[in-house]
Amino acid sequence: MAPIRARTPEKTLKQHGELALIERIRLRARSTLPASRKRLVPLGIGDDCAILAPPAGSEVVVTTDFSLEGRHFTLDRHPAASIGHRVLARGLSDLAAMGAQPLSVFLSLALPRSLSLNTRWLDGFLDGLLDLARKAKAPLAGGDTSESPSGQLLLDIVALGTLPAGTALRRQGARPGDRIYVSGALGGAAAELAVVLSGKRSRQPSHPHLYPEPRLRTGWMLRERRLATACMDLSDGLSTDLAHLCRASGVAAEIMLDQLPLHPLSRRASQPERLRMALHGGEDYELLFTAPADRKLPRSLGGVPLTCIGTIVSARPKSPILTQIDNAGRRSALLPGGWEHLR
Ligand SMILES: [Mg+2]
Structure with missing residues (x-):
């Protein structure tokens, strides 16, 4: 997709499974890009790149966050929907900290073979991620998928936000007496x-x-x-x-x-x-x-x-x-x- 693309050789992940996975994400991600946001995100998943059109006079803020199995979540204790929600919440929280409004988000996932073929788990994961994306008006506009060589689930979210130029909330600026x-x-x-x-x-x-x-x-x-x-x-x-x-x-x-x-x-x-x-x-x-x-x-x-x-x-x-x-x-x-x- 733009740019979720298969990089894994066919030998290690059946092309059928990979393409079906990307198509599943692409179809479901459409609900995160309502007509009212098309002006800001003229092109989401489906080409080599997504196209973003931030409002004139705005700045774009960008954050990236890893979520790793065994460090940020466990597959046996965390529901799939929670894993999807949390990976996005981490990125959106950084946008909130700057006072930004979400522009779009990008998801890269390295899936163990067992999960890439487990549609129930994947649907639960996407439910959690896309519910929050819709609520936060943060369109999922692209990403990448691969089979995880280590067998662990690795997720990376890139979140972009906009705010009027020069107004971002920063960590610097606190003064004695505040x-x-x-x-x-x-x-x-x-x-x-x-x-x-x-x-x-x-x-x-x-x-x-x-x-x-x-x-x-x-x-x-x-x-x-x-x-x-x-x-x-x-x-x-x-x-x-x-x-x-x-x-x-x-x-x-x-x-x-x-x-x-x-x-x-x-x-x-x-x-x-x-x-x-x-x-x-x-x-x-x-x-x-x-x-x-x-x-x-x-x-x-x-x-x-x-x-x-x-x-x-x-x-x-x-x-x-x-x-x-x-x-x-x-x-x-x-x-x-x-x-x-x-x-
Ligand atoms: Mg932070």
């Missing part, structure tokens, strides 16, 4: 992952790990209303990602532990464990941003609550980049305890 905010709640993905890996069925009303919601509307509105001085998405955990934002901005941060919006899914865990999931759990795909202290922020934006969790301070040579303050006022260094995926 307040630090997060959207939504923290630690839900880690709490649900523990359930998923235990082999129990996740019966929760929300699925922050299996089906995270990229905060596209919130990011777009933050940028449009010029509310944020710096912004990024939370993929590796607050303790890791906030340190990235601070380094990019040349500042340090103080976090009030009792202000963290802990996800209800972690409520059965002990308080220290809930905090660990919120600070280090990762994959919450919420937005982390800063705003001047005198800027009035709404309680929620794009249907998602916003919570102030701390303050940006000046970076000092011998002080930690992140400080945590507990409810008794005790201060200690918050060390990045980043996400370790499934390891």
Whole structure:
């Protein structure tokens, strides 16, 4: 397809199976490109290249994300639809972090032979991916398929977005005195992952790990209303990602532990464990941003609550980049305890 093309020699993957797979993706991907988006994506799957026509005066932002079996998901614990949803959500969350609107997405997949011929699995995977693509108005406009020589499922998503030139939300721009905010709640993905890996069925009303919601509307509105001085998405955990934002901005941060919006899914865990999931759990795909202290922020934006969790301070040579303050006022260094995926 444009450009999902067969590269695998016929010897290793029957041409019949490969072509049928590409045709299946092409037909189903059409639903992600409604007539209203044809102006921006005049040509999707079906030629050597896709053709994109971003609006005049816009910039294009691009992100790419791997999702690897055994590192980001498992075939025995994750439903096919969740794997499809999550690979796209990772890319869209990066677009949200810049305040961009999706333009189109491209998917490359290396499939083990068992899966390339398993239409039930493939349909489930495409259900998850294409449902989110339709909801986010992110047309699937091309990609590539191959048989995975290692026998592992490898997925790569390329997501392109647009925004008015010169307005992207960046990690740099936070200033001492700015307040630090997060959207939504923290630690839900880690709490649900523990359930998923235990082999129990996740019966929760929300699925922050299996089906995270990229905060596209919130990011777009933050940028449009010029509310944020710096912004990024939370993929590796607050303790890791906030340190990235601070380094990019040349500042340090103080976090009030009792202000963290802990996800209800972690409520059965002990308080220290809930905090660990919120600070280090990762994959919450919420937005982390800063705003001047005198800027009035709404309680929620794009249907998602916003919570102030701390303050940006000046970076000092011998002080930690992140400080945590507990409810008794005790201060200690918050060390990045980043996400370790499934390891
Ligand atoms: Mg990111």
